[in-house]
Amino acid sequence: MTLFLLASAFILLFTLSYVCLCAASPFGRCRKCNGLGFALAHDRKGKPKRGKHCRRCDGHGIRIRVGRHLYNLWVRTYRHGTR
Numbered sequence: 001m002t003l004f005l006l007a008s009a010f011i012l013l014f015t016l017s018y019v020c021l022c023a024a025s026p027f028g029r030c031r032k033c034n035g036l037g038f039a040l041a042h043d044r045k046g047k048p049k050r051g052k053h054c055r056r057c058d059g060h061g062i063r064i065r066v067g068r069h070l071y072n073l074w075v076r077t078y079r080h081g082t083r
């Protein structure tokens, strides 16, 4: 029983912290380019240089968090339903 309580408390804590994260910072770094907006390429001397434009984030380097995206969908649906 205590294990169940511990597990549910842990899940609740994780969910609350993710909600706070989505409220405080709705955008995260793009996973493909790691926030750069482009891929890193190297020239022949081995120096890093700007590579291809990131198509996933269109060069912005940010993505919307999944939780914030779901919240935005919920708010949009709620507003359309209550107008």
Ligand SMILES: [Zn+2]
Pocket: 030, 031, 032, 033, 034, 035, 036, 037, 038, 054, 055, 056, 057, 058, 059, 060, 061, 062
């Ligand atoms: Zn990107």
